[in-house]
Structures are given as structure tokens and as C-alpha cells.
Amino acid sequence: MSHSSSKLLIETAQLRQAIRRQEHTGPTSGLATGAMQGNVVILPQAYANEFLLYCQKNPVACPLIGVSEVGDYRLPTLGHDIDIRHDVPEYYVYRDGVKVESLNDIEALWQEDMVAFVLGCSFSFEHALSTAGLPPRNIELGVNVSMFETNIATVPAGRFHGNTVVTMRPYTPKDAIRAIQITTRFPKAHGAPLHFGSPEAIGIRDLSQPEFGDPVTIKDQEVPVFWACGVTPQLAIRNAKPPICITHAPGKMLITDILDTDLAVL
Amino acid sequence: MSHSSSKLLIETAQLRQAIRRQEHTGPTSGLATGAMQGNVVILPQAYANEFLLYCQKNPVACPLIGVSEVGDYRLPTLGHDIDIRHDVPEYYVYRDGVKVESLNDIEALWQEDMVAFVLGCSFSFEHALSTAGLPPRNIELGVNVSMFETNIATVPAGRFHGNTVVTMRPYTPKDAIRAIQITTRFPKAHGAPLHFGSPEAIGIRDLSQPEFGDPVTIKDQEVPVFWACGVTPQLAIRNAKPPICITHAPGKMLITDILDTDLAVL
Known part of the structure; x- marks a missing residue:
């Protein structure tokens, strides 16, 4: 690992911890530059396979970079300490396809059947x-x-x-x-x-x-x-109407430890 | 060499011969597809070095793919039988920067001090x-x-x-x-x-x-x-005003034996 990438990993870990402590609840554009940021969609297992297929069919809008195990709020391939219940600056909560609230932490809403999806971000x-x-x-x-x-x-x-x-x-x-x-x-x-x-x-x-x-x-x-x-996906969720779905708030992303350049081609 | 590229080389050789016999004097767009076509600029040696530098400074407009030896009308790196005095469907002749005539053959105008430049074409x-x-x-x-x-x-x-x-x-x-x-x-x-x-x-x-x-x-x-x-380059030639300059007529190019894909990147 180069000196600059290890420095970046310290920066991403610090930013993610600041988000976890709700010290940073705003947009993440321009922060921890060089580290990949992710869109987040959390769904009950009964909707997860269909959503996985939706991402596969729409790879430009929905480029999947990570999926959690059922009920597991960790995403170790994207960052060793990620806890998707805490690590997004702001979450949107949809019930039956309608956005009902926004929260800075979703630990209270986590269910044993939930699957977290992370999609690449521009x-x-x-x-x-x-x-x-x-x-x-x-x-x-x-x-x-x-x-x-x-x-x-x-x-x-x-x-x-x-x-x-x-x-x-x-x-x-x-x-x-x-x-x-x-x-x-x-x-x-x-x-x-x-x-x-x-x-x-x-x-x-x-x-x-x-x-x-x-x-x-x-x-x-x-x-x-x-x-x-x-x-x-948030528009598709409005149409699919799952009993519950939790997403990131637009522009307020999950910070990962993956370098942008790691997933670049050419 | 693949079967399809050897078939293409026969097609390019036949087209170049038809042009040499002045059976084809029109535009070359869409012909011998897959073979690289070239823009042509022929200048006296006294102007050749400056023109070479002009191409080097303007590589997007003037991507050089071949240069003849002084006085040599052949371009063996672009096609084993190319004779630049005959192999362009139509030539423009500029004298002192002014276009004075168009010809289908320039053998009569060839000089011992001439250098032929070939530039890639869209x-x-x-x-x-x-x-x-x-x-x-x-x-x-x-x-x-x-x-x-x-x-x-x-x-x-x-x-x-x-x-x-x-x-x-x-x-x-x-x-x-x-x-x-x-x-x-x-x-x-x-x-x-x-x-x-x-x-x-x-x-x-x-x-x-x-x-x-x-x-x-x-x-x-x-x-x-x-x-x-x-x-x-034809606009630059109008400004440089060499005593003589011969170019292809726009859209009526030199057909080479180089495959488009040979010079593609990625």
C-alpha cells in the first residue's frame, strides 16, 4: 500500500467515525476524495432477490459494489469496520413505498431479515x-x-x-x-x-x-x-412498496475503504 | 494474417489499382472499409522540415502515419506498391499558396526534392x-x-x-x-x-x-x-505559400494497406 493510500484510509476511517458519532450529517461530495462512496438500499429478504435482479438488469444506474449477508449489518469487503446501521450521514425510511422519515441512525429499525446493498456513486x-x-x-x-x-x-x-x-x-x-x-x-x-x-x-x-x-x-x-x-432505486422502491426499506439520503453516502482507482478500468 | 484481413488487402490493392488507372476518381468514404485511408501533402524539401514540425505540434488535426524519403514517390510502410504520383483519386495543386488546378495524376509534376506526407483520416x-x-x-x-x-x-x-x-x-x-x-x-x-x-x-x-x-x-x-x-494542412499551405504543394482533394484519399484496427488503442 502506498503512503498516500494509507493516509487516505486514515481519512476515510476518521470521516466514517465522525458520521457514526453524528458529527457529520451533511453531503459527502468532495470529502475523503479518492475513496469510493456508495448509495445504500436496505430491504427485507423477501424483496432482496428481486432487487438484486433489478440491479443486474440496470447496471449503469445500479452498479452493485457490495451486498451484506442476511441480517448482517457489516460489509467487510467495503471497509473492515463498516456498520451500515450507523455509518450513513442521513437515512430515508420508506414504508409501503412512501418516505415516512429521515434519521441519522437506524439501529432501532434493524431487522434480522434485512439485506444491505451498496451501489457505486458518481x-x-x-x-x-x-x-x-x-x-x-x-x-x-x-x-x-x-x-x-x-x-x-x-x-x-x-x-x-x-x-x-x-x-x-x-x-x-x-x-x-x-x-x-x-x-x-x-x-x-x-x-x-x-x-x-x-x-x-x-x-x-x-x-x-x-x-x-x-x-x-x-x-x-x-x-x-x-x-x-x-x-x-428509490423510485423503484416507491413502486415496489416493500413494507420497509431504508436508503441513504441523496448526496449523503456511505464512505468505503475501496479506492476509486481500484475499480477504474484502463 | 487472418482470412478476412487478407481478403481486405486484395480489396485495397484492387481499389488502389482502379484509382491508379483513373477508373475511380470520386470520394473514398465507405470504400475498402477496415483499411486506413490517408490525407496527402507533398512539399519541396525546403518546406518539409517545417511541415513535419507543424504536424508534431498539431497531432490531433495532423496525425502523421507516413513520410517518404526525399524524391521517393513510394511509401512502402503504408502499402508495398503505393506510388503517390498515381494512387490518389484527385489531387489539388497549390502554387504560392493558391490552388491552381486539380488533376487525377501528378507524374508530370513530380520533382526530385519532393517529400510526401500521409496523415490519418477520420x-x-x-x-x-x-x-x-x-x-x-x-x-x-x-x-x-x-x-x-x-x-x-x-x-x-x-x-x-x-x-x-x-x-x-x-x-x-x-x-x-x-x-x-x-x-x-x-x-x-x-x-x-x-x-x-x-x-x-x-x-x-x-x-x-x-x-x-x-x-x-x-x-x-x-x-x-x-x-x-x-x-x-491545406489552410496552412495557403499561408505558407510554398512555390508548389500537391495535396489530395478533400474526401478523395490514399488507400493504405494498414488496418484501422492496427492503429487503434485499447
């Missing part, structure tokens, strides 16, 4: 974009990334179906071409964009009103560029 | 685009690709300077993203696009009036995508 390539001189606007502004529901249907699996959610980052066309090349290297972090340009073409009405996250400025000569987002 | 990735289900519109329509002068300055070298010429192929944003990934694999054929979207942003006024080649239809939801073009 924050993983934000570090690579910044290093290439293309910092995402949300990083520059210090806000959560803009997220939108589109009219791009996912492939259904059992009770899970719904449209794709995307993140948006504005770039000039020249920089967008470079960003497409860079993000192609990160298939486990949603890879290349799905779309650029006209928001209407994918069913987005108003870029200043994201469904999740914060709006960002789009400068003259820039076009919006859209990547698939790990919030997509 | 036609090399058109085959890969078509194979991926993204046939360029010019291939679908059976016309020459649209070429435009932009306001993107090249890096000067000695007497050579000028703006970048681009080819344009329209795609939906989704297909453009895939086309960016595919063409990135072909750095010796201009690689990824330089720009997409607004033509005005790179100094193009009217997409229906290309400076070289033919106009193509742009469908609803499509955006123009612009790649650097090997016609770029």
Missing part, C-alpha cells in the same frame, strides 16, 4: 474530473449535486420498476468530451453520461428545480451533462 | 462507428463528409499556420456519447471530437454550406459533432 469520478482540471460545479460551489427524475425507463424486475434518476454537471462541449472519456473509466460509478444538452429530451422540465440536491449555475457556452444516479 | 473510425450501429450520415447518404473551417487556431510552425478544419457528423446525444468513446480509440484518425452542438461557438456560420464535401441532413434531436480533419 462522486467516485468527481475526483478524477477535478484532477483533470474539470472540477464539477457542485464541488466548486460546495453544494450537493443536482439530481433529476427523467423519462428514461429502467428495465423492470419483479415488483421493481421506475424511471432513471440522473445527476447533472455543466461543462463546455470541449470539456464535456474530456469528461466523457474520463468517466468511461469508472463503470462502477455509473460510467459515461447518458445524455447531454436538451433537458426536455429526457423529460426534465426545469434545471433550476432539481428533485434532489441543489441547483447549480450553468454558464454561457456550457451544456448540461447527465449521468445515471444511484438514487434511481 | 474515415478510419467510420467503419468502427458503423459496426457499432452508428453509421455516419454521409455513409448512409452515400455522399462526401461535410467539412468546415473553424476559428480554432492551430499551433504555428515556421511559415505554417491557420485554423483547424473539421468534419461534421450528426448524432443524438446518446449516440454522440458512444461515438466519443469509439473514436477515442483511434488517435491516428483524429481521435475524439473537438466539439459538439453550437456551430457558432467554433466559428461555423451555416452547416448547410460546408467549405469542402457535401451537406448532410441533421434530424430532430440530433446535434452536430465535429472532429478535426486532415484538410487542416
